[in-house]
Amino acid sequence: MGNVLAAASPGPTAAPVPVPAPGPSVRPGGFTVPPGFTVPPVPPGPEQQQRGAAGPGAQAEGKLPNPGTFEECHRKCKELFPIQMEGVKLIVNKGLSNHFQVNHTVSLSTLGESSYHFGATYVGTKQLSPTEAFPVLVGDMDNTGSLNAQLIHLLTDRVRSKMVLQTQQSKFVNWQVDSEYRGNDYTATLTLGNPDILIGSGIIVAHYLQSITPSLALGGELVYHRRPGEEGAVMSVAGRYTGSNWIGTLTLSQAGAHATYYHKANDQLQVGVELEASLRMQDTSVTFGYQLDLPKANLLFKGSVDSNWVVGATLEKKLVPLPLTLAMGAFLNHRKNKFQCGFGLTIG
Numbered sequence: 286m287g288n289v290l291a292a293a294s295p296g297p298t299a300a301p302v303p304v305p306a307p308g309p310s311v312r313p314g315g316f317t318v319p320p321g322f323t324v325p326p327v328p329p330g331p332e333q334q335q336r337g338a339a340g341p342g343a344q345a346e347g348k349l350p351n352p353g354t355f356e357e358c359h360r361k362c363k364e365l366f367p368i369q370m371e372g373v374k375l376i377v378n379k380g381l382s383n384h385f386q387v388n389h390t391v392s393l394s395t396l397g398e399s400s401y402h403f404g405a406t407y408v409g410t411k412q413l414s415p416t417e418a419f420p421v422l423v424g425d426m427d428n429t430g431s432l433n434a435q436l437i438h439l440l441t442d443r444v445r446s447k448m449v450l451q452t453q454q455s456k457f458v459n460w461q462v463d464s465e466y467r468g469n470d471y472t473a474t475l476t477l478g479n480p481d482i483l484i485g486s487g488i489i490v491a492h493y494l495q496s497i498t499p500s501l502a503l504g505g506e507l508v509y510h511r512r513p514g515e516e517g518a519v520m521s522v523a524g525r526y527t528g529s530n531w532i533g534t535l536t537l538s539q540a541g542a543h544a545t546y547y548h549k550a551n552d553q554l555q556v557g558v559e560l561e562a563s564l565r566m567q568d569t570s571v572t573f574g575y576q577l578d579l580p581k582a583n584l585l586f587k588g589s590v591d592s593n594w595v596v597g598a599t600l601e602k603k604l605v606p607l608p609l610t611l612a613m614g615a616f617l618n619h620r621k622n623k624f625q626c627g628f629g630l631t632i633g
Contacts, residue, residue, distance in 0.1 A: 349470035352502035355492035358525045358534045362545035362557035366574040367587040367599035370614030370627025371396055378633030384408050388633075396625075401428040411439060419445075430454050443467050463490075470496040486512035500527050506538075540565055553578050594619040608633050 372394035380386045390402040404425040411419045419439040426432045432452045439445050444466050451459040463476035472494050480487035487510075494504030502525045509518045521538030530550075536543040541563040549555050555576045562569040574589035583603035590596045599614035612629035 349496040349499060351467055351470060352472060352494045352496045352504070352525070354465065354472050354474060355494045355504050355506055355523065358494070358502075358504075358523055358536070359543065359545045359559075361532050362534070362547040362559055362574075365547070365555055365557040365576045365587060366559075366572065366589045367597045367614060367616075369597065369616050369625060370599065370612070370629060371625050372399075372627055374612075374627065374629040376629065376631040378631065380633070384410065402426065413439060440464075484513055494523075501525070502527075 372392060374393075375391045377389045378386065379388065384407060386406045388402075388404045388406075390404070391399075392402075393399045402425055404423070406424075407420075407422040408418050409420040413419065419437065421437040422435070423437075424432065424434040430452075431454055432450065434450045436448045437445065438447075444464060446462070446464045449459070449461045459479060461476060461478040463474060465472065465474045472492075474490075474492040476488075476490040476492075478488040478490070489507075489509045491507045492504065493506075494502055496502050503523070505520065505522045507518065507520050510516070519538060519540065521536055521540075523534065523536040525532065525534040530548065532545075532547040534545045541561070543562075544560040545557060546559075547555070547557045555578075557574050559572045559574070560569070561571075570592050572589055572591040574587065577584075577586040579585075583605055585601040586598070588596075588598040595616065595618045597614070597616040599612065602611045603609070604611065610631040612631070613627070614629075615624070615626040617624050
């Protein structure tokens with residue numbers, strides 16, 4: 286499901302503008318979780334137990350699999366790249382029940398403003414899979430009163446709906462509603478962002494992804510925006526091929542091209558390459574990233590380097606048996622001679 290901001294016209298990538306959130310993580314259920322959040326485990330219900338009895342991933346012979354959503358095409362590669370850290374961040378997670386969790390985040394910055402965020406997550410009892418349960422309510426508010434909130438619900442076995450609300454202090458800046466339909470071998474999504482009937486403005490985003498073979502999926506995206514004195518549409522097409530241990534994805538539009546390649550070398554090492562070419566900006570960039578996971582050492586390392594000579598890395602270390610996670614990150618821009626580093630501690 287896409288996130289859009291009607292106040293802005295479509296960017297060079299011809300993709301919806303994401304709702305700003307401080308370092309969110311995306312769960313397989315398609316919802317964004319504020320920093321430091323983890324979805325509490327939900328006991329499997331009768332429907333899930335019946336599905337498990339039939340065998341995981343059971344699929345009728347000759348039928349194509351569901352390809353997932355359009356905006357998840359590049360996600361596997363994107364998740365390998367480290368996220369920039371700056372200053373000091375403390376995150377405290379507290380699970381109040383199996384379905385409800387809160388967190389507190391304190392960020393101290395030397396470049397920007399320091400901030401405090403309070404977040405809450407509720408996960409319902411309708412279990413779709415071991416990683417998905419509905420409904421889901423996620424909220425995050427900072428010390429200035431700005432709010433980011435999301436509500437995701439499974440209306441039927443095939444239809445999911447999401448509502449996103451965003452305020453900036455006392456001003457209401459963004460809201461969107463989208464619906465996603467998952468067929469046997471395709472997924473269709475329609476998103477409506479910031480509609481205003483009185484002045485005739487808003488954004489409509491339509492996604493469609495179809496499985497052609499068990500390995501190949503093709504789809505497209507249409508972004509239509511309208512506001513007083515301005516109207517336009519941007520269309521893009523995408524293809525994704527999934528191998529035994531790799532995924533290649535290509536997106537083409539009049540704004541440019543976006544290609545990613547993901548490869549899983551083994552259980553510990555994953556690598557990815559991303560190419561972005563913008564015809565409007567006359568610029569092309571290539572980024573190489575990798576992720577090294579050492580479960581026995583409770584260590585996760587991510588690194589990246591791009592064609593602009595920006596080198597970055599993050600390191601996460603779980604201090605078992607204590608409920609603590611240390612995170613360190615550093616980025617160095619060789620051309621601009623700028624260095625940025627950060628340190629984080631997660632409790633719970």
